[in-house]
Amino acid sequence: MSDFRLYNTLTRQVESFAPADGRVVRMYTCGPTVYNPAHLGNFRTFLFEDLMRRALALRGWSVHQVMNLTDVDDKIIKRAQEQGRTITEVTEPVIEIFHRDREFLRIQQAEAYPKATAFIPEMLALVGTLVERGVAYQADDGSVYFAIARFPSYGKLSRLDTREIRSGARVLQDEYTKENAQDFALWKAAKPEDEATGAAWDSPWGRGRPGWHLECSAMAMQLLGETLDLHCGGIDLIFPHHEDEIAQSEAATGKTFARVWSHGAFLLTDGSKMAKRVGNVFTVEGLREAGISAAAVRHFVYNTHYRKELNLSDQALEASTEAVRRVGEFARRLRDPATLERGGTAGLAHAADEALGLVRDALFDDLNAPEALAALFDFIRKGNAELDRKGGDRASVDRAIEVFERIDGVLDIVPLAVAADAELVRWIEERLTSRREARIRRDFVESDRIRDELAARGVVLEDGGGSTRWKLG
Ligand SMILES: [Zn+2]
Numbered sequence: 185m186s187d188f189r190l191y192n193t194l195t196r197q198v199e200s201f202a203p204a205d206g207r208v209v210r211m212y213t214c215g216p217t218v219y220n221p222a223h224l225g226n227f228r229t230f231l232f233e234d235l236m237r238r239a240l241a242l243r244g245w246s247v248h249q250v251m252n253l254t255d256v257d258d259k260i261i262k263r264a265q266e267q268g269r270t271i272t273e274v275t276e277p278v279i280e281i282f283h284r285d286r287e288f289l290r291i292q293q294a295e296a297y298p299k300a301t302a303f304i305p306e307m308l309a310l311v312g313t314l315v316e317r318g319v320a321y322q323a324d325d326g327s328v329y330f331a332i333a334r335f336p337s338y339g340k341l342s343r344l345d346t347r348e349i350r351s352g353a354r355v356l357q358d359e360y361t362k363e364n365a366q367d368f369a370l371w372k373a374a375k376p377e378d379e380a381t382g383a384a385w386d387s388p389w390g391r392g393r394p395g396w397h398l399e400c401s402a403m404a405m406q407l408l409g410e411t412l413d414l415h416c417g418g419i420d421l422i423f424p425h426h427e428d429e430i431a432q433s434e435a436a437t438g439k440t441f442a443r444v445w446s447h448g449a450f451l452l453t454d455g456s457k458m459a460k461r462v463g464n465v466f467t468v469e470g471l472r473e474a475g476i477s478a479a480a481v482r483h484f485v486y487n488t489h490y491r492k493e494l495n496l497s498d499q500a501l502e503a504s505t506e507a508v509r510r511v512g513e514f515a516r517r518l519r520d521p522a523t524l525e526r527g528g529t530a531g532l533a534h535a536a537d538e539a540l541g542l543v544r545d546a547l548f549d550d551l552n553a554p555e556a557l558a559a560l561f562d563f564i565r566k567g568n569a570e571l572d573r574k575g576g577d578r579a580s581v582d583r584a585i586e587v588f589e590r591i592d593g594v595l596d597i598v599p600l601a602v603a604a605d606a607e608l609v610r611w612i613e614e615r616l617t618s619r620r621e622a623r624i625r626r627d628f629v630e631s632d633r634i635r636d637e638l639a640a641r642g643v644v645l646e647d648g649g650g651s652t653r654w655k656l657g
Contacts, residue, residue, distance in 0.1 A: 188243050188548045190414075191491060193422060193445040194341055198550050201444060203413045208246040210408040211237065212442070214400060214417040214425070215251040215297065218278040219260040224466040224496065225451045227289060229418040231482065232448035232490040232551075234291040236416060238594040239547040249294040250407045252400055253279060255301050256383050256393055264381035271383045272301070277624045284620050285468035287651050289478050290596045296407055300399040304385050307394045307402040310436055311370045311387075319435045323361040326373030328389050332366055335431045341445060342423035368428050369395040397428035401441070405433060415442035419449055448490045453497075466496065476501055479508040479599045486553035486595060507561070512599040514564045515592070517571060518585050528580035532570040536580075536587035539563035543591050553595070560591055612643055612654060620652070 190201040203209040213233045216222045222230075237247045255275040264274045279299075286293075300307075311328055314320035319334045332338045374384035374391040384391045394402075404412060410433070417426065426445065433441035453466065471481060484504040488494040517523055539559050546555035567584060575581070592598055600609055615634050622630040635645055638654070646653045 188240070189550050190444055190446055191550050193447050194442075196343075199444070201414075203245055204411070204443065208248050209237075209240050209413045211240075211247060211249045211414040211416065212400070212404040212408055212412050213249060213251045213294070213415075214421055215253050216282055217254040217257055217259065217396075218275045218282060219257070219263055221278065221281045221285065221467050221469065224468065224471070226418070227285065227291075227468060228451040228485055228494060229416075229448045230286065230291050231289060231485045233416050234289075235486060235490070235547075235551055235553055235594070236414075236446065237292060237294075238596075239551055242544065242590070242594050243548060247295075248408065250296045250298065250404065251294040252403050253282070253297055253299045254396060254399060255279070255299045257396055261377055261381050261383050264383070265377045269381070271381050275299075280620065280624045281469075283651055284617075288468055288472060289481060293651055298403045298407060300394060300403070303399070303403050303406060304394065306406045307398050308371075308385075308387050310398065310402045310405075310432065311389070313436045314370065314432060317435060320370055321363065322389050323363075325361045326390055327361075327369050327392065328371040329362055329367040330370055330428070330431060330435075331363055332368075332431065333364055335435050337434070338431050339427065341430055342427050344423060344427075366424075368397060368424065370398045370432065371395065397425055398432060400425070401429050401433045401436075404429075404441075405437070410437045410439050410441075412442040414444050414446060416446045416448070419447040422447060449493045452493050452495045476505065477508065477599050479511070479597045480505040482595065483508050483511075483557070483597045486597075487557055489554055490551055508597050508599050510564060511560070511592075511597050514567060515588065515598045517568070518581065518588060523571060524578065524581055527575035527578045528584060529570045529573050529575050529577065530580060531573075532567055532575070533577070533580035533583040535563055535566040535570060536584040540587045540590060543594075547594060556591070556595065560595070563587075563591075608641075611641075612638065615643075616645075616652060616654065 188201050189198050191198045192201075211233075213230075216226055233249070233251075237249055240247050253275075256271055260271050260274055264271045267274065311320060314330065315322075315328065320328055320330050322328050371387060371389055371392045372378075372395060373389075374393065378384040378393055379391070383393050385393065404415070415426070415429075422445075430441050480501060481504070484496075484500055485494065487500075487504065487507075539562065542559035542562075543556045546552040546559060549555075615638055619631050619634040622628070622634065638645060643654050
């Protein structure tokens, strides 16, 4: 069995990786805060995590991935208050959009998408343990804080100088009740707007709501156990979010929280970090409207190593669109009845075997997707040349198809139109979009009508776990 190597942010080294039980990788991935559709910068991280889970599966392990949905936070409460709604009314449609965007980008469904608001008892239990152990305290403002001075290894992930964290930090005026400016809130005392929007719960420390960092620790340990194999996220989460997750979890259990920490780099536009606050609004919806396929987006993202910054540009997306067109053509040619009839050459099978070896080596070496793509395109070039020659060997074509499918099972970059008649696929996708929109506005009559309309054309829908699949029945 091949070695699998990953860069671990905790040690700043590429290390050999395997799940603790040798079988199932227990993987936690920080999910979106569901007040606005996630931007492409978030989706670069989610695509990196999709590559991770598929590469781990190619290696032969099962993956149990948990991605949280942060459905209570300042921005959500503010929006709910502005609109006179509850936080649930604000977040539910955004969660639908998240799954729609995720499905569009072919990001595999995680094993669980826990919502923060569904784990309040687990979070309170964790706060209770931390207070009992003397590493958390209730301040005069009613909130409960984690005392970083009482957790000596604070800062080990980000490697920030803790003296600097403690003294040099900006002290916010409303934080005078804390023992230390950088102590972070585990439980925030309820304000009138929290009560008004359904964002307050009873607790031994009075009415309040959980802090963001607490959510991840409580849900990760509840669903995956006290020590995770792998914790992933965007590089911007290292400090303070992941540092705080470590502090809370390890102070409570005395055990290592995550054995390996893996972080994806930023998506940039014109050299600056992509985020809504700087005005670069790029959404999956925007890409879809611009007619850019999921296959092209995936190729664009995977063509740069996940630890390198990636620049979004029209030229890069065009190049990726052209690249996946070639992938689609090769896929079609391999499966063409005429190809199957003619058979292939020994060289075709050889090129396939060589490609699979190279792709595995690349992906198992810290997810080197650019090298895996290079090996795939080399296979396509050689494969096309071999298919031009007189074949005769059906088994070599079968081998080429098998290898191609295994590689594409990780990268997933065949344009959809290759899989079925393009016109029909477009029509189905349009109907599915309308149906999702109907469901978002809770128009179930229209949603059912579209389902029947699709059924009349032989399209069978399967709803489950927040996603919809279709097949021709
Ligand atoms: Zn998190």
